Amino acid sequence: MDQPLLQVDGLQVAYGGIEAVKGVDLEVREGELVSLIGSNGAGKTTTMKAVTGLLPLAGGDIRYRGQSIRGRGAWDLVREGLAMVPEGRGVFARMTIAENLQMGAHIRRDSGGIAADLDKVFAIFPRLKERRAQLAGTLSGGEQQMLAMGRALMSRPRLLLLDEPSMGLSPLMVDKIFEVVREVHAQGVTLLLVEQNASRALQIADRGYVMESGLVTMSGPGRDLLVDPKVRAAYLGE
Numbered sequence: 001m002d003q004p005l006l007q008v009d010g011l012q013v014a015y016g017g018i019e020a021v022k023g024v025d026l027e028v029r030e031g032e033l034v035s036l037i038g039s040n041g042a043g044k045t046t047t048m049k050a051v052t053g054l055l056p057l058a059g060g061d062i063r064y065r066g067q068s069i070r071g072r073g074a075w076d077l078v079r080e081g082l083a084m085v086p087e088g089r090g091v092f093a094r095m096t097i098a099e100n101l102q103m104g105a106h107i108r109r110d111s112g113g114i115a116a117d118l119d120k121v122f123a124i125f126p127r128l129k130e131r132r133a134q135l136a137g138t139l140s141g142g143e144q145q146m147l148a149m150g151r152a153l154m155s156r157p158r159l160l161l162l163d164e165p166s167m168g169l170s171p172l173m174v175d176k177i178f179e180v181v182r183e184v185h186a187q188g189v190t191l192l193l194v195e196q197n198a199s200r201a202l203q204i205a206d207r208g209y210v211m212e213s214g215l216v217t218m219s220g221p222g223r224d225l226l227v228d229p230k231v232r233a234a235y236l237g238e
């Protein structure tokens, strides 16, 4: 079998002396949508930040396209096609939507490709197109989430990591966000999705991992986890 796009082996990450991630193994294959679920503080965000070069590793290794990326910075990894949409979005509030999207393409020089990708982003998020001259700070939370995803797509990622895209949004907007995550995946982007909304995240996932207290405790196809009694009891409120 060919190598996974992302392979995390025995990952450990600590804050000061406190180990938040204690030996996590996971992989994402080209074209997959993989969801990482688990309760508050389980270490999901920490895992994602280590993968994107935002936190140093205390142990283990991360391989991307077959090569170790241990010690490489976030800036460098974006150039390799690893993009993350952080929790809380981080859009540039005083820039317009169009300017925010342009910022996503700052590492690229192929102006034709950038223009084509902008059209694609606007096709996925028609609301951003309508409002492209508007300041990002005036958008609703859900619209800012869409903008953050659009901006990440403008870097033409090979692997897109989404941290809690549905957090704090109205039920209607949560539906919309999961719909666009599915659409982005359908367009061929490989995705690693961190979510508190376990049910929705597993419904759209090819595979899922469950994290508890810094460790992966379960993994498998999304549909299998969705009907697993332990998952249902712990994360689906049953």
Ligand code: ATP
Pocket: 015, 020, 038, 039, 040, 041, 042, 043, 044, 045, 046, 047, 196
């Ligand atoms: P959440 O959904 O709440 O973000 P999570 O699964 O993403 O949960 P993390 O944010 O990765 O969990 O947190 C894992 C552990 O690390 C928690 O115990 C948290 O308190 C701790 N932690 C996270 N960030 C820091 C930090 N900057 N300094 C110290 N401890 C931290």
